[in-house]
């Protein structure tokens with residue numbers, strides 16, 4: 001019972017990381033594709049301003065998810081960390097380069113350095129989602145054993161892993177483009193709104209196609225998981241598909257209200273679909289489930305308490321941050337060179 | 345390179361991974377801890393400056409607060425990414441530790457996560473709210489950062505203290521069966537490690553800020569701006585130094601009784617006995633102590649306030665259970681203590697002169713001391729960690745799990761270690777260069793963005809062109 005609650009908390013933390021932190025990584029993707037220094041400037045500025053105040057707070061969801069994972073399910077955690085060490089190291093590399101590149105880029109004045117740090121930020125933004133997706137693919141595809149002693153390529157190079165890795169990258173891009181469309185509209189930047197609408201549509205289409213491909217691939221390679229995805233997780237799969245379609249339609253109609261929430265909901269539905277399909281297994285293909293992966297009840301109860309405290313304390317704080325950011329109270333400020341009124 | 349081959353080779357020498365894993369943990373922690381110190385205490389120092397600025401309408405203090413905020417933006421980002429690396433390393437390098445004790449030591453980390461959220465959220469509001477949030481409202485958005493910095497530090501240190509004095513759980517057949525979160529958090533080492541680390545963070549941050557301005561003053565930038573910047577950092581840190589020494593002394597005595605072999609390495613106690621001498625400096629090798637100053641009976645006196653006090657030596661345990669390099673532990677301990685007294689001296693000098701003349705000392709030596717005080721505090725802090733961590737060896741969890749049992753069985757740690765060293769060297773250099781670029785930009789009058797509504801207009805007071 002309590003293990004189920006903790007499992008849900010872990011999934012919630014992963015979901016929040018995906019829809020908040022994921023969009024920050026997606027921003028890097030669009031930064032990468034924005035073109036030359038002059039042409040890409042408006043898009044890059046918008047990306048910069050929308051990510052700057054929030055990415056660190058969003059990033060904490062990853063740390064939080066990691067901590068819940070190792071505290072509540074230490075056996076499964078140790079197994080994943082051993083078997084999937086290489087892709088995880090690469091994801092970590094992406095995190096370091098992304099964060100540092102982003103923070104440094106805005107403090108340097110010469111174009112050459114801005115390019116260097118900007119490219120570091122943009123390229124590394126692809127690394128982390130891809131490899132995290134590949135690891136999750138490895139878990140879903142039963143590639144991790146209970147007590148692995150070594151990391152192997154087989155864990156994360158199966159077609160499932162590669163597809164899910166790509167899916168993560170495109171989903172990040174999709175979320176980011178949808179959010180940025182709204183952001184551009186709110187600032188009355190008509191050209192940027194159209195610019196990101198197109199990209200949101202394209203990324204949405206790619207994400208949809210990759211999702212279908214993943215489902216098809218799982219049907220062949222992993223009938224068990226596939227069975228549950230089209231069984232008890234079917235409602236969530238349908239929600240994911242529907243929200244995707246509705247977002248594409250709303251974007252085509254230039255509606256601004258719905259897309260953000262719906263896009264986030266769609267990504268959340270995919271993650272919960274995975275969770276529901278694999279329940280109660282933690283590492284499919286092993287005996288490890290939510291209830292026997294290592295932590296006693298007192299620990300799990302403590303996690304529920306910590307999470308409740310997080311909801312009470314952190315929830316409103318996030319609300320304040322996003323509200324202030326939404327009203328553009330947190331722009332320009334002390335550290336940004338690219339504030340709306342700043343010269344250049 | 346074929347990764348699989350590396351694993352095959354490594355499998356034959358599982359223990360071969362322990363040494364690079366320890367080196368990697370030490371490198372990444374040693375780097376992160378500097379940023380962590382600044383993350384814990386710099387917000388308070390910025391808030392002090394902003395308070396002075398708002399309360400007294402002091403534009404110089406206000407300029408300082410705004411500029412330090414800008415530096416904070418860079419430092420916090422580097423602190424966040426290096427911290428994330430550590431979180432992954434707990435699993436990637438020490439899966440044995442996490443498998444066995446994750447359910448216990450994970451709890452304080454979870455609480456830390458809570459404070460990370462608050463810290464990150466309010467840091468964002470504070471840093472980016474300078475322009476649009478009104479004066480005191482802006483000031484108050486900084487308070488949660490300062491508070492969650494302290495509570496977050498208590499939580500991480502709870503983990504480290506637990507590794508030194510584990511407790512608060514029961515196990516059966518090697519599985520954890522029950523946990524008492526309260527006893528895990530407030531374990532037997534927490535009461536001294538927590539205050540000692542938090543004070544260290546304030547000393548590092550305060551003296552580092554002071555050092556930057558002392559260096560400027562030495563270069564002839566003798567203006568109100570530099571004196572104010574120096575004073576805010578220096579006073580904060582110097583006032584706390586005596587308390588740090590008292591806490592450190594308490595820690596040392598607790599270790600003499602709770603972790604006697606660590607203490608024996610700190611003080612070169614080879615054989616259990618009474619009337620033991622205190623060694624200042626000296627290198628222990630092949631059963632001899634080369635160099636160093638010997639003070640008869642003083643070690644026994646420090647531990648139990650009488651020369652007859654019996655102190656446990658490292659002969660009390662078999663050689664395999666002793667820390668590997670006593671000379672390193674001893675010299676680091678001496679360096680920490682020595683630097684503590686040097687910093688105390690700097691503070692006393694300033695206090696004495698202030699009492700006599702209502703001014704800061706004008707002697708060049710004082711400013712030289714001030715200029716290196718930040719570095720001295722950082723070195724003392726790093727040395728303290730070497731004492732704690734190397735002194736705990738061969739245990740990762742004291743008397744329960746060895747570092748070898750904790751380490752990953754994966755190969756390739758040498759590769760990751762080499763990459764980490766290169767990456768962190770670049771990261772560290774870039775951080776310092778960026779901070780210097782910022783300082784240069786400030787000096788040349790470029791505010792990098794428009795000023796704050798209640799800040800000084802245009803060229804800030806006390807600015808000097810170089």
Ligand code: HDD
Pocket residue numbers: 508533536537538540541543544545547548588589591592593595596597599680681683684685721722724725726727728729730731732733735
């Ligand atoms: C500014 C930094 C600083 C200064 C001036 C001092 N220390 Fe320290 N010391 C630390 C920073 C530090 C530290 C890095 O923060 C440590 C590492 C772990 C901890 O809790 O604090 C530490 C650890 C540490 C330990 C080992 C704790 C353990 O293994 O659990 C002892 C015995 C002392 N200290 C003793 C002292 C004494 C007697 C000092 C002065 C006379 C002193 N320290 C000054």
Ligand code: HEM
Pocket residue numbers: 366367369370373374375377438441500501503504726729730733734736737739740747750
């Ligand atoms: C919450 C704080 C910390 C935790 C949980 C922690 C944890 C660990 C772990 C798990 C290891 C590897 C196992 C071992 O060698 O015993 C280690 C080693 C080490 N850590 Fe820490 N650490 C902390 C703080 C620090 C800091 C701030 C430093 C600063 C330099 C540091 C320095 C080292 C060193 C030098 C080693 C290697 C010791 C050796 O193998 O000889 N630690 N730490």
Ligand code: HEM
Pocket residue numbers: 056059060063376377379380381382383384419420421422423424425426427428429430431434460463464493496497498500501541
């Ligand atoms: C193994 C030990 C450690 C781990 C796993 C760890 C983990 C982390 C993580 C994940 C972050 C980033 C949070 C974010 O995204 O904002 C972070 C930042 C931070 N950590 Fe650590 N940490 C460790 C050791 C320490 C120690 C010993 C201290 C100090 C007592 C400390 C204090 C901080 C602070 C104050 C920050 C905020 C970042 C900043 O403002 O620069 N950490 N740490």
